Amino acid sequence: MAALSMAGLATLAAGTAQAAYPDRPVRIVVPFSAGGGQDIFIRVIANKVSEQLGQPLVIDNRPGASGNIGASTVAAAAPDGYTVLLGTAATHGMNQALFKKLDFDAIKSFEPVALVAVVPLVLVTHPSVPAKTTPELVAYLKANPGTFNYGSSGTGAPLHLAGELFKKSARVDVVHVPYKGSAPAIADLLAGRTILQFDTFAATNQHVAAGSLNRLAVAGPSRSHGAPDVPTLLEQGIPGVDAYSTSAIFLPAGTPPAIVDRLNAVFRAAVSDPSLAGKLAEIGFDPVTDSTPASLKAHVEAEIAKWARIVADSGIQAE
Numbered sequence: 001m002a003a004l005s006m007a008g009l010a011t012l013a014a015g016t017a018q019a020a021y022p023d024r025p026v027r028i029v030v031p032f033s034a035g036g037g038q039d040i041f042i043r044v045i046a047n048k049v050s051e052q053l054g055q056p057l058v059i060d061n062r063p064g065a066s067g068n069i070g071a072s073t074v075a076a077a078a079p080d081g082y083t084v085l086l087g088t089a090a091t092h093g094m095n096q097a098l099f100k101k102l103d104f105d106a107i108k109s110f111e112p113v114a115l116v117a118v119v120p121l122v123l124v125t126h127p128s129v130p131a132k133t134t135p136e137l138v139a140y141l142k143a144n145p146g147t148f149n150y151g152s153s154g155t156g157a158p159l160h161l162a163g164e165l166f167k168k169s170a171r172v173d174v175v176h177v178p179y180k181g182s183a184p185a186i187a188d189l190l191a192g193r194t195i196l197q198f199d200t201f202a203a204t205n206q207h208v209a210a211g212s213l214n215r216l217a218v219a220g221p222s223r224s225h226g227a228p229d230v231p232t233l234l235e236q237g238i239p240g241v242d243a244y245s246t247s248a249i250f251l252p253a254g255t256p257p258a259i260v261d262r263l264n265a266v267f268r269a270a271v272s273d274p275s276l277a278g279k280l281a282e283i284g285f286d287p288v289t290d291s292t293p294a295s296l297k298a299h300v301e302a303e304i305a306k307w308a309r310i311v312a313d314s315g316i317q318a319e
Contacts, residue, residue: 033061033153034181034183042086052269066094074250087249107304149174219243
């Protein structure tokens, strides 16, 4: 009887502790620099997430190695629900094909929580480039092979893969320059040290509006909901550049299912909030409101297989 009583008390205590989650701030690791598209996105939804949690959501930028540094940080964290990863198509798709060695396994090292947004990439150029359309840009690059640079948020990141697919499809020679995040890459683009870049609407909108960058195309199969006037690369005669990113929530492997389910509900509610719809459309993040842990796991498995084929066919390698 005493043993049963003690077991009952232990179960009650565990249930109470779990029900209390979260009882302190939750940290979300963004594996890219502040000011980049993913960082802008999480800051847009952060207040709604905090409201749902009843605790602050603390944003921790850990850029480097195309998102691998941030992903490794979360993979090694305690599985208690207080360290969360904002994963992307790089951390959970592209990098598995590009890097020979990673400090984490995209499937085994994490508990999938929810896919919360799909992020189309756009092609932008410095105003010095005498091209208003993609065909004009291609002609300019072909007339000056190997002369110009393009930037990305890091080797193997979605921005890099989009650039390499564009080079292959358009048959142009432009040199890749990797940065530790989108924001420093855009800084050099604005300064004219690079002349073009693939990036998100979120990271480029203000510069396009100010006339500091020109936006030529969407790198995806269809136009973006937030900018239906911007044509796709395919519409302009450049096929095969189906490159986009994603925003997804992951926890360290072994996190209790109740916490996984709680965060799934919290993040889905945040991106579904009607008050954020206009802002999310403006920054080009298309919210996903019906994701489950199981569907996110299936998505990651499909992404890994897809990018393995693309990398093998294209010959792209991590530098």
